[in-house]
Amino acid sequence: MKELFQRRLQLHQKQMMRYLRYVFNDHFVLACTFLLGGIGLYYSDLVKKLPEGFLPGQFLVIIVLAAAVHLGSFVSLTKSADVVFLLPKEKQMRGYLEKGLRYSLILPFVTLFLVTGFLMPLYVVSGQGSFADFLPLVVTVWGLKTAHLQLQRYRLFQNSLDQRRWYLLWLAAVLCSLCLGIFVMPWLAAAAGLAVAVVFWQVLWVRVSRPLDWDKMIRLEANRMHRIYRFINLFTDVPQIAASVKRRxxxxxxxxxxxxxxxxxxxxxxxxxxxxxxxxxxxxxxxxxxxxxxxxxxxxxxxxxxxxxxxxxxxxxxxxxxxxxxxxxxxxxxxxxxxxxxxxxxxxxxxxxxxxxxxxxxxxxxxxxxxxxxxxxxxxxxxxxxxxxxxxxxxxxxxxxxx
Known part of the structure; x- marks a missing residue:
């Protein structure tokens, strides 16, 4: 099953690369470069004007990081026919889903790394920290994001009706860990973030023996791909997206x-x-x-x-x-x-x-x-x-x- 995921991943990446050359064309890259450069200049001037110990800046860092850990969804690459052809292999799907989790971590980890780096000047000016706290803060949000993806993987099993309770628990852990990292000690927050990831892995994966909810898993993957195609459709025609027409x-x-x-x-x-x-x-x-x-x-x-x-x-x-x-x-x-x-x-x-x-x-x-x-x-x-x-x-x- 791991080889099946790898083959599907190769086909998926090949298809995405074909579309991305239309998305990241010369005009779009130039526009993004200009926009990011302008935002960086404006952000730099703003940080220089802020007084030391600017308390609202610390809360802003917490809010942005708490929002950023929501970015990224679990990638299963399942298809509608899997409910028929892979159902006899359900017991072996755990290896398939493990590969899916590892792949799902790549893009969120890169995004969180960049977002945390972008917030570091505001973090240093607003609090008593230094740029050396970048590594523990990154480890904190990585651990929290790992737990979030494990929760999304847990949703793929039947009778996972307590997922809302687990989400609220995860959200509370996010806010507590970030407050711990911003106001107390970053390395203590890193340990808390990793502990949350380990607890969610143990409870929501190792101890779970329920059957998969195939229809839900396929529907969630279709929704994820639809969001990607909608973004690509802003730059080029995508056969998977049918434009809707309204009377108005x-x-x-x-x-x-x-x-x-x-x-x-x-x-x-x-x-x-x-x-x-x-x-x-x-x-x-x-x-x-x-x-x-x-x-x-x-x-x-x-x-x-x-x-x-x-x-x-x-x-x-x-x-x-x-x-x-x-x-x-x-x-x-x-x-x-x-x-x-x-x-x-x-x-x-x-x-x-x-x-x-x-x-x-x-x-x-x-x-x-x-x-x-x-x-x-x-x-x-x-x-x-x-x-x-x-x-x-x-x-x-x-x-x-x-x-």
């Missing part, structure tokens, strides 16, 4: 403003797809919400300009695939439509969407600034980015997509 009758007034003639065929189709399809509309709303939230907390004018411009670029870049949404529609090819109408329609729609986002970003980003000059700079910069993207970059992108 209250938005018909916007579609009614588009003339119903052959010169506006693509504009109507793109607008209808944008308003009624959950894929692109959800993406647009999420990016606008995240960008506006980040701008609200920034009080450096040029950083606000760069951050808002970055999100406007991301919005336009992620909405550009609308261009190929109707390329296989036969009726459009039979209808007498000008060849360049497709590009002009998308440019027209994206210009409206980007200008709306630019105004929202300028309105939210202007809240920390009392000067009307700074507010005018934000609005002019965001509108300029929207126009530059629409008339300079977008034609080149559409030409590449058409080729």
């Amino acid at each position: 009758k209250y938005l018909d007034k916007f579609l009614a403003k588009i003339p119903q003639d052959k010169d506006h065929t693509y504009l109507y189709l793109y607008a209808r797809r944008m308003l009624r399809g959950s894929e692109f509309s959800g993406l647009y709303l999420r990016l606008v919400a995240i960008g506006g939230l980040l701008l609200y907390f920034v009080d450096e004018i040029w950083f606000s300009v760069g951050l808002g411009g970055l999100f406007l670029y991301l919005i336009g870049f992620q909405l550009a695939p609308l261009y190929n949404q109707f390329q296989y529609m036969v009726l459009i090819r039979l209808y007498p439509i000008a060849a360049d109408q497709k590009k002009q329609a998308l440019q027209q729609l994206l210009l409206v969407l980007l200008l709306v986002a630019a105004v929202i970003f300028a309105g939210i980003g202007s809240i920390p600034y009392a000067s009307w000059q700074d507010r005018g700079i934000l609005l002019a910069a965001f509108v300029g980015v929207a126009l530059a993207f629409n008339y300079l970059y977008l034609p080149l992108r559409l030409k590449k997509m058409a080729d």
Whole structure:
């Protein structure tokens, strides 16, 4: 069974690598580099301004680490047919699930390592600790995350109705261990985190002899993969994700403003797809919400300009695939439509969407600034980015997509 998990893992990783080359493209990596650099600069300036012994900073470290240990799910790589073909091998599934736990630890451990490192400056400034406490804090959150994944594995067995009680017990252990590490002694917290992992392993794995709940295990794995595919679907088409369409009758007034003639065929189709399809509309709303939230907390004018411009670029870049949404529609090819109408329609729609986002970003980003000059700079910069993207970059992108 261990060999079965290894074969499935190889196929899974091969599939993920095929998708990740579309996710981590040059534009996305450049945008992330710029965003992380800006956040790091802003975070550095903020930490320098904090007074020593800043008590709220210690509680913030606890809250962030407590949230971070929830990241990552148990990976079983089970499929719907396993309930038939692997049921006779149920007694050997423990070796399969052991391999699953080991693999499930990799990504959370890396994430927790980076999150803890990111919080160390705030931890040092807020308390009496030092950067030497990084290792015991990492060990603490690793032990707590190991216990969390063991609890998720315990959910795969039948009659695990007491899982909520175990989760509350684990959550209490998380808060106690982190408070112990932040306020008392980090190495004592590390010992507590490892002890929690050992207790959960002994109680929720060694002493468990219940049969597996196959339907639940397969459903949880399908949900986990669906979350991954939804993220990848923001960058490229994923066959496993079917875009949902909603009526949204209250938005018909916007579609009614588009003339119903052959010169506006693509504009109507793109607008209808944008308003009624959950894929692109959800993406647009999420990016606008995240960008506006980040701008609200920034009080450096040029950083606000760069951050808002970055999100406007991301919005336009992620909405550009609308261009190929109707390329296989036969009726459009039979209808007498000008060849360049497709590009002009998308440019027209994206210009409206980007200008709306630019105004929202300028309105939210202007809240920390009392000067009307700074507010005018934000609005002019965001509108300029929207126009530059629409008339300079977008034609080149559409030409590449058409080729």
